[in-house]
Amino acid sequence: MSREQMDMCHKPDVEMHLADESRSCQLSAKSSYDSDRKNFQRNMDSEALQVLQRELTCSICMNYFLDPVTLDCGHSFCRPCLFLSWDASQTPMCCPHCRQVSKKTDLKTNTHLRNMASLARQVRMEPVNSSQEQICEAHDAAKWVFCDTDKNLLCGLCSNSLEHMLHSHRSTQRAAEEFREKLLKRMAFLWNMTKQLQNNVKLETSKAESLEEYVALRKAMIKAEYQKIHQFLFEEEVLHLQVMEKEAKEIYDKLEESRVRMTQQIVTQREMFTELKDMCQKSDVELLQDLGTVMERTELVQIQTTQLVNPDLTSWCSTGLLDMLSRFKVDNVLIPGTIGHLMSLSEDVRGVLFGNNQHSMPREPQRVRSIAAWGDHTFVSGRHYWEVDVPRNSSWVLGVCKDILLREHDFIIDFEEASLLFALKLGGHYYLSTNRPLLVHHVKMPVGKIGVFLDYDKGTVSFHDAADGSLLCSLTSSPFTFPLKPFRCVNLP
Known part of the structure; x- marks a missing residue:
């Protein structure tokens, strides 16, 4: 058989082999394309999730929004974070992000952001706790149920036991969100008390300054009054001035003590306010564990009141x-x-x-x-x-x-x-x-x-x-x- 005849016999086999290689390349390319497309989609989803998380995060505390408010400039912050920022700032009505002056004084809660942030907290992964406190010893199961009656965390089996089956139960996420709302109300009350005490401190300071000037003027008035009567009243005049100065000093000391006491209360309330704010950012389980002692201490702070000092001096009768x-x-x-x-x-x-x-x-x-x-x-x-x-x-x-x-x-x-x-x-x-x-x-x-x-x-x-x-x-x-x-x-x- 000649060379040409042999080549003609093998030609169909070569064409089939080439066709198989072409199909294999096409399948490989398609598989690579599908893999790249899936990786791209996963990257896009991850980036979108990160953008969404940033939009629901307060730029001051770097946590999900708590009671978010939006300023004129469009930036949003947690109301507690914004109040603490304004309280420490020399220009309290400026946006902490862009420094634009805000004309709003009565800030309303951004309900949409609040609901979105609440959902984000509920779906976020709870931190892994290495301790065994969150594992039920009796059933070796996770504690995910909150008992309203006993204020305890239970596993699913414990919640259905005879001891707890008649009690009211909720998931830890739902219970934590409701207690966060209560803590926010306590924080609002503490903030209003703090503002009132700050105004009272200014009032007591103004009284003290006015009293200093008034005492000097009243000395001159009393001296002029004693000049109307005889010289033998000189000793009485001196005694009167000494007693008045002593009484004025006592009143001034009371005003200073009142101012210091109110200032200390402001510090205590601010610390409690910050502690409540930090507690709101904790996980549901940690928040509910420390809830009892924190609520008791906030109640003690709320009932503390300081009466304003009456700066009136005692009037003396001038003999004759x-x-x-x-x-x-x-x-x-x-x-x-x-x-x-x-x-x-x-x-x-x-x-x-x-x-x-x-x-x-x-x-x-x-x-x-x-x-x-x-x-x-x-x-x-x-x-x-x-x-x-x-x-x-x-x-x-x-x-x-x-x-x-x-x-x-x-x-x-x-x-x-x-x-x-x-x-x-x-x-x-x-x-x-x-x-x-x-x-x-x-x-x-x-x-x-x-x-x-x-x-x-x-x-x-x-x-x-x-x-x-x-x-x-x-x-x-x-x-x-x-x-x-x-x-x-x-x-x-």
Whole structure:
């Protein structure tokens, strides 16, 4: 057989072999393509899961959101993390991520993020615990059931036992989520208490600063008052000043103790707040194990309260002062009359009484129906003393003024040309204040009658407790150059 004939005989075998190799290559390529496609899909799913987890993670604590809130800039944070961040920051209304100022003050919970984060916590893998505490010794099974009655973790068989079958049971995931909600409510309550204590600390600090200035001014007032009587009262004057300084120091120490105590409570509450926040981030099992002691300690912190200090000083009776004042007594100086309108204080007077805390001051003058009485006498010289009845349970104003401009249902007092004493109620306490100077006086408001002494030629007006003659305050100005009328106004309840 020739060479060509042999080649022709083997040609079909070669073609079949080549076809088999081609099919094998195609199958190998398809298998490789399928494997690459599956790997690519798994990588895409893993990346998508990581992106979803990042979207549900607070950038401050790096855990799933707890009670998430969203700022104007669009960034979201756990409400506890954001509050702690703002409390420690010099610009508390800035976004911790982009530093954009947030105009929102009443932040609402982002319900969608909260639900998504709750689901993410439920499906995440629980950390492997090497201890045997989470394994039931009786049945060698995992404890995944929470008993509401005994507050214990049980395995499935234990939950169906005679001891527990009549109890209420839940899964650890569900129980942990519900207790997280309770812990968040406790945290909100602690946060509000902390804010209130911070405001009270500022108030006590303001009182202490005001008291220091007032004590110095009151020294001068007392010294001037003792100059009205004989030199033999000098020793009494010195004793009075010493006692007042001692009492002022005691009050100042009380204010400082109150401030320190409130500051310590703030620290304790912040630590408890942070502990509760950290506890919320624990696994369901760890959270439920430590729940009892934490709840008891938070209840103890919540019932701690600190009363604000009353900074009023004790007024002393000056020997012989009432006898001296009675020499200049004038009777029936006021004629009662009814003014059917509302008298309001200027912002300066209200500012002195309420301090610099603008949030506690009324935005508009409070309008209160009043009964006013003004003088039938007009004083243009000399020294004059009269006594005025004051109510016990309402605000009032009394003193002397240049004139009273009467309208149909209104009256106006020129505060620049008047020397007045105010008794105004704020909360459960009455405060005495004056308009010249604008000052709150840290003395106890007298009950019954107040004596008013006018020395027209020297330009002084002093107010005394008519029961014992003790000094309430003394107002000094340049000599008067215009007629003065006595004045009193009492707010109706």
